[in-house]
Amino acid sequence: MAEMMYWEAVRRAHDEEMARDPLVICMGEDVGVVGGTYKATSGLYDKYGPERVIDTPIAEGGYTGLGIGASFLGVRPIIELMSVNFAWLAMDQIFNSAAKVRYMSGGQLEAPVVIRSPGGCAHQLGAQHSARMEKVFMGIAGLRVVTPSNPRQAYGMLKSAVRCNDPVFINEHELMYNMKGEVPDEEYFHPLEGSEVTRQGKDITLFGYNISVHWCLEAADELAKEGIEAEVIDLYSLSPLDRAGIAASVSKTHRAIIVEEAEAPVGVGAEVMAIINEACFFELDAAPVRVSARNVPIPFNRTLEKAALPNPAEVVAAARRMLGR
Amino acid sequence: MNTDDKKRLLREMLFARRFEERCYEAYMERKIGGFLHLYPGQEACALGVMEAARPGHDYVITGYRDHIHAIKCGADPKAVMAELFAKESGCSKGRGGSMHIFDTAHRFMGGYALVGGPFPLAAGMAKAIQLKGGDEIAICFLGDAANNQGSYHESLNMAALWKLPVLYITENNLYGIGTRIDRSTAVKDQYKRACSYGIPAEQADGQDIEAVYHAAKVAVDHVRSGKGPYLLELLTYRYRGHSMSDANAYRCKDEEKEWGKRDPLIILRDQLIAAGAIGEDDYHAIDKAVIDEIEQEIIPFSENAPEPDVAELERYVLAENDPWVRPAAGGQQ
Numbered sequence: 001m002a003e004m005m006y007w008e009a010v011r012r013a014h015d016e017e018m019a020r021d022p023l024v025i026c027m028g029e030d031v032g033v034v035g036g037t038y039k040a041t042s043g044l045y046d047k048y049g050p051e052r053v054i055d056t057p058i059a060e061g062g063y064t065g066l067g068i069g070a071s072f073l074g075v076r077p078i079i080e081l082m083s084v085n086f087a088w089l090a091m092d093q094i095f096n097s098a099a100k101v102r103y104m105s106g107g108q109l110e111a112p113v114v115i116r117s118p119g120g121c122a123h124q125l126g127a128q129h130s131a132r133m134e135k136v137f138m139g140i141a142g143l144r145v146v147t148p149s150n151p152r153q154a155y156g157m158l159k160s161a162v163r164c165n166d167p168v169f170i171n172e173h174e175l176m177y178n179m180k181g182e183v184p185d186e187e188y189f190h191p192l193e194g195s196e197v198t199r200q201g202k203d204i205t206l207f208g209y210n211i212s213v214h215w216c217l218e219a220a221d222e223l224a225k226e227g228i229e230a231e232v233i234d235l236y237s238l239s240p241l242d243r244a245g246i247a248a249s250v251s252k253t254h255r256a257i258i259v260e261e262a263e264a265p266v267g268v269g270a271e272v273m274a275i276i277n278e279a280c281f282f283e284l285d286a287a288p289v290r291v292s293a294r295n296v297p298i299p300f301n302r303t304l305e306k307a308a309l310p311n312p313a314e315v316v317a318a319a320r321r322m323l324g325r
Numbered sequence: 326m327n328t329d330d331k332k333r334l335l336r337e338m339l340f341a342r343r344f345e346e347r348c349y350e351a352y353m354e355r356k357i358g359g360f361l362h363l364y365p366g367q368e369a370c371a372l373g374v375m376e377a378a379r380p381g382h383d384y385v386i387t388g389y390r391d392h393i394h395a396i397k398c399g400a401d402p403k404a405v406m407a408e409l410f411a412k413e414s415g416c417s418k419g420r421g422g423s424m425h426i427f428d429t430a431h432r433f434m435g436g437y438a439l440v441g442g443p444f445p446l447a448a449g450m451a452k453a454i455q456l457k458g459g460d461e462i463a464i465c466f467l468g469d470a471a472n473n474q475g476s477y478h479e480s481l482n483m484a485a486l487w488k489l490p491v492l493y494i495t496e497n498n499l500y501g502i503g504t505r506i507d508r509s510t511a512v513k514d515q516y517k518r519a520c521s522y523g524i525p526a527e528q529a530d531g532q533d534i535e536a537v538y539h540a541a542k543v544a545v546d547h548v549r550s551g552k553g554p555y556l557l558e559l560l561t562y563r564y565r566g567h568s569m570s571d572a573n574a575y576r577c578k579d580e581e582k583e584w585g586k587r588d589p590l591i592i593l594r595d596q597l598i599a600a601g602a603i604g605e606d607d608y609h610a611i612d613k614a615v616i617d618e619i620e621q622e623i624i625p626f627s628e629n630a631p632e633p634d635v636a637e638l639e640r641y642v643l644a645e646n647d648p649w650v651r652p653a654a655g656g657q658q
Contacts, residue, residue, distance in 0.1 A: 022456075023456065023457070025456070051455075051456065052456075054487075056483070057479070057482055057483060057486070059475075059479035059482065059483070061445070061475060061476055061479060062444075062445045062448075062475075062476060062479025062480055062482070062483055063445070063479075063483065064445070065442070065444070065445025065446055065448075065449065065476065065479075065480070066445045066446075066448045066449035066452060066480070066483060067449060068445075068446060068449060069386075069445060069446035069447060069448060069449020069450045069451075069452070069453070069463075070449035070450065070452045070453040070456075071449070071453075072434055072446070072449070072450055072453070073384070073450055073453035073454070073457070074453065074457075075449075075452070075453045075456060075457075092439055092442060092476075093442070093445065093446075096437070096438075096439050096442060097437065097442060097446060101435065102641050102642070102643070102644070103420055103641045103642055104417060104420055104421045104422075104425040104427070104435075105417050105420075105421060105425065105427035105429070105435060105641075106415070106416070106417040106418030106419070106420045106421060106427065106641060107418070107640070107641040108417070108427050108428075108429045108430075109427060109429050109434065109435065110644065141642050142642050142643065144643070144650075156654075160649045160650070160652055161649075163649040164644070164647050164649040164650060165644035165647050165649075166643050166644050166647065166650075184654070188654050189649065189652035189653070189654060190652075190654075191650065191651045191652065192649065192650045192651075193650050193651060194651070
C-alpha cells in the first residue's frame with residue numbers, strides 16, 4: 001500500500017476510469033491544459049485529448065447542464081466545479097435535471113454524472129469562497145452526496161461514483177488536497193453508502209465528515225490522555241446518512257457530539273441529531289451536542305475567520321462538559 | 326414535400342389540434358390536473374421541423390409545451406394522454422405529468438419545466454453524439470422567452486465553440502407567459518441573437534408547414550453534416566393562454582384575429598384544396614377520423630388505465646440495486 005496525496009488519489013481514479021471506458025470524460029474550468037486548480041486532472045489532457053478532458057468556459061450552469069445532458073446518452077462525465085461556491089450557479093441543472101430526471105420520466109432516463117468540488121474554508125478566501133454547501137446537496141432526493149476524508153476514500157469513491165448510475169456529488173476540501181494517506185495499490189472501490197468507525201471508543205461518539213473527521217481524531221487523542229475513550233465515526237456518505245451506523249455507535253457510547261465545519265442551522269448535525277432521536281433516543285445518557293461554525297458569512301480577517309470555525313479544542317471542551325469533567 | 330406528404334401532415338396536424346383541444350376539455354372536467362400548456366396555433370413548428378429531421382433517431386428535448394413534440398417523435402398518443410390523466414400506463418408512469426412527457430425509446434428525451442433548462446442538456450446530448458460518432462443530431466425546441474435566460478447564452482457559446490451537432494429551434498410566439506416580447510426582449514428577431522456566437526440562423530414562417538419544413542431541412546442538413554450548431558426561429562402564435570391558469574387577458578382581440586387568419590391548419594388545408602388534392606368533404610372526413618380515434622381509443626384507454634401503486638412511491642428516486650453503491654473492494658461486478 002503506497003502513500004499518496006489526496007489530489008493524486010483523485011487523479012489516479014480519473015486516469016483509471018478514463019483508460020477503461022472511452023465514454024468517461026472530465027470537464028470543468030482549467031481541468032485540461034492547466035491540469036486542474038488542485039492538480040486533480042493533471043496530465044490527463046495530454047493523455048486523453050481535448051475531446052475527453054474539456055476546458056470549459058466559466059459558465060457553471062451551462063457546462064454542468066451539458067455534462068448532465070451527455071450523461072443521458074451514456075457518457076460518464078466527471079465534472080469539476082472549481083469551488084463549491086460556484087455550484088450555486090449550477091443548482092438548477094443539478095437539482096431540477098440530474099436529481100429528478102429518473103423520477104419524472106418514470107425510470108426511463110438517468111443522469112449518471114459525477115460532480116466533484118472542493119468545499120470548506122481555506123485561509124482568508126472571504127465570504128464568497130468559503131461556503132460549506134453539503135447541507136444544501138443532502139436535502140435533495142435523487143442525488144447521492146459523499147465526502148471523502150482521506151486519499152483512500154477520495155480514490156475509491158470517485159471510482160464507484162463514475163460507475164454508479166445515480167448522480168453523485170463528491171464534496172472535497174480545499175485544505176485537504178495535499179493530505180497524505182495510504183491508498184491500496186490494487187484497484188479499490190469504496191462504498192457510496194454507510195459510515196466508517198475510524199476509531200473505537202466506549203465513552204462518547206464524535207461524528208465527523210470530511211475535514212471534521214480529523215478534528216474529531218485530534219480531539220479523541222486529547223481526550224484519551226484524560227482517560228476518555230471517544231469513538232470517531234466518519235460519515236462519508238451524507239445522503240443517504242447511515243442510520244444504522246449512527247444508532248449502533250450511540251447505542252454503545254450513549255453520548256454523541258456532531259462536529260461540522262458548516263453552520264448549525266439545517267445542517268448535518270441537525271440531521272444526525274434527528275436520526276439519533278428517532279432511532280435510539282432511549283439509549284442516550286446526555287443530550288446530543290453540535291460543534292458547528294458560527295452562523296455568519298465567513299470574514300476575511302484571519303482572527304475572525306478562525307473564530308467563526310470549529311476546532312478540536314471546542315470538541316474536547318464539549319466532550320468534557322457532556323461527561324461532567 | 327409532395328402532396329401525399331402534405332395530406333399525411335394535414336392529418337397529423339388535425340390530430341395535434343384535436344388532441345390538445347380534448348386535453349382542454351379533460352382539464353375542465355378535472356380529469357387532468359396540475360399545469361397544462363397547450364399547443365394550438367404552433368403545430369406546424371414541431372411537425373414541420375421533425376418532418377425534416379429523423380423522428381425516433383434524432384434526440385429531441387423541449388420545455389413544458391411538449392405533448393405534440395413527443396407524439397411526432399413516435400410516442401404513443403394513448404400513453405401521452407394517460408400521462409396527462411396521471412396513470413401508471415402514462416409514458417412517464419404518472420410521475421411526470423403534462424410538463425414531463427418522456428419517451429426515450431423514441432429518443433424524445435423529455436419536457437422540462439424550468440424555462441431554458443434544456444439548452445445545455447441538448448448541447449450535452451450533442452456532445453455525447455460527437456463522442457460516440459453517430460449521425461444523430463440533438464434538437465432543442467424552446468420558446469422565444471427562454472432565450473433571455475443565461476443558459477441560452479452559455480449553451481450557444483459552448484455549442485459553437487465545440488461545433489456540437491445541435492439544432493436550436495426558437496418557437497417565437499411573441500409572449501413569455503403574459504409579457505409581450507417587445508416588453509421583455511431588446512432584440513425581437515430571435516435569429517439575430519445567434520450571430521453573437523457565430524451560429525448560422527434563419528427566420529421562417531412558423532404557420533406554413535411547408536416553409537417550416539424547407540427551413541428546417543437546411544438547418545438539419547447543416548447540423549448533420551458536422552458543421553456545428555444552427556438556430557432556426559419560427560414565427561408563430563399560441564391561441565390559448567400560456568397555461569390553463571392563464572386568463573389570456575393581456576392580448577388584444579385584433580391581434581388574435583389577425584393570427585387566427587394565419588392558422589397553420591387552415592393554411593395547409595387551403596393549399597391542398599387549391600391543389601385539388603382534397604375537397605372540403607375529405608377534410609371533414611379526416612377530422613372525424615381523428616376525433617373518433619381520440620374519443621374511441623385514446624380517452625377510454627386513459628380513463629381505464631390503472632393508477633400508480635402508492636407502494637411504489639419511492640421507486641425511481643435512485644437506481645435499483647446499483648452494484649457500485651456497496652461494491653466489494655476489488656469491484657468484481
